[in-house]
Each structure stands twice: as C-alpha cells, then as structure tokens.
Amino acid sequence: MPSSQGFLRCLVERHENIGSNTSRLLLLLDSVGADALEDALVEVLEHDTIHIGAVRQVLDKRRSDRGLPPPVTISLAPGEHRDLVITPHALSTYDALKKGENHDR
DSSP, X not given: OHHHHHHHHHHXXXXXXXXXXXXXXXXXXXXXXXXXHHHHHHHXXXXXXXXXXXXHHHHHHHHHHTTOOOOOOOOOOSSTTTTOXXXXXXXXXXXXXXXXXXXXX
C-alpha cells in the first residue's frame, strides 16, 4: 500500500511508536482489506489527521454509511478448532419440537 509508507513516515516525524502503529495497521488490514485501508490512509493524509484512530474512524464511517454492522474478530489459537466450519440448520426444526411439546407440566 503506497500510502502506508507516507503514513508511517509522518508518525516517525512525530516520534510515535512505529511498532504499535504497524501492528494496529496490520489488524485493520486483516479486518477490512487492502483497498479499504489504502483509501482510509489516503483520506487521513489529505486531511493531515495522521493517527491510527483517524484511520479507524474513516473505516468505521464508511462501513456505517454502507449500512454494515461492525466487524467482529475472534482470535483462535492454532489447533483443531481454527478451521472449523459451522453449518447452520433450518430453524423450522424448532417449530417441529414445539408442536410435540407437552403442555401438561
């Protein structure tokens, strides 16, 4: 991402913690993708609001403007559950259970 270099360069000039900011940028990259992050970085550089919070704010506003819910990230340790895929079943099975429910308790 071309703008990430300019963003990090500005942070260095302001004596910000590069390790922490790089880590937070990578988390954002994983959650929103390269194109969305690049667009957000361009916007904060244009407005001279060079802070990781500003990047997150731009991303959150754009997500909200599209009517999307907040992203949810769940970290899983490597192991048997990391690649687990849960397939939902039809909710109509609950209706069938309710029909057979005993109301004489």
